[in-house]
Amino acid sequence: MTTDPWAERVAAIHRELGVPADYAARTGLPLVREPETLVEVSPGRTQRRHWLEPYAAARWASMEAAAEGDGIRVVLVSAWRSVDYQRGLIERKLARGEAIEDILAVNAAPGYSEHHGGRAVDLGVPGAAPLTEAFEHTDAFTWLTRNAERFGFALSYPRQNAHGIVYEPWHWAIPMDTTVA
Template identity: 35%
Template sequence: MANLHPDLLRALRSAATDAAGDGVVFRVNSGWRSPRYQSGLLRDAVVKYGSAAEAARWVATPATSPHVAAVAVDLGFDARAWLSEHGAAYGLCRIYANEPWHFELRPEAQDRGCPPLYPDPTNDPRMRR
C-alpha cells in the first residue's frame, strides 16, 4: 500500500479494522501505480481487447488513472463485497459497474452516499482529459 494518498490509506485501514470484526480480511490487489507501469497495462489491454477504444473500458491512461493519482485500489473478493455494503461510511466507493474490485476515495460519500456507478471508465468525464 506504498504511495497511496494518506486519506485513502486511513480510510482503508479503518474499514479493514471494522471488517475484521465481521471476519473479513482486506486484500489489496493493486494500489498506487507508476505512470510507466500504467502505460504498460494500457499497452497490454490494447493487445488483449484489440483496440484502444475497447481497452479504455478497462484501463486508464497514466494521465487519467486514479491509481497513478494514488486515490484508487483494487480489492480482493471479500473486501469488495464488504465495502459494497459499508464503503460509503468510510468514503470508499465503487465507481464503475464493470469493475467490482475498483474502489476510490470519495470523502463526500460519508455524508451523501456513493455516487451512481458509471457503466465503465469511458463514461467517466475524468477520463477525457
C-alpha cells in the same frame, strides 16, 4: 496550447499510444495527478507492496481493520499506480495486437486512472481470481456496499456508468475532490 506540464506529459503519451483526442470529453474522466507523498499500506499482508497517498492510506487501514473485525477478509490487489505503469500496461496490450478502443474499455488512459491519485484500491478475496465480476458475489463485496461509505470509499464504476468503463465491483476509491479534514 496548455502550459500545464502534467497535462502536456499526459497528452504526449496519448499521442504515442493513439488515444483519441476526445478521450477526456467522451469519458468525462478528470485528469488525475500523482500525489507528492505515498505511504505503504497493508505491509506484509500481500505478495506485492502497495502505496496510497496519506489520507487514503489511513482510511484504508481503518476499513481493512473494520472488515477484519467483522470477520471479513478483504485483500488489497492494487493501489497507487503511476502514469508510466499505465502506459506500459497499454503498450503491452497494443503489442499483442489489441485495438486501442478495446483496451480503453477496460483500462483508463494514462493520466485518467483513479489509481494515479493514490486514493483508489482494487480489492479481492483470498483464493479467488482477482479483478473479475465474480467479486460482487462475495461476502467482502456485500460488506463493502454496506460499510465502505463510512470510510469515504465508493464504487467508482458501477454497471452502466457514465464513463463507459466496464463494471468494476472490485474498484473502490475516495473521490479526489474529498476534502481532507
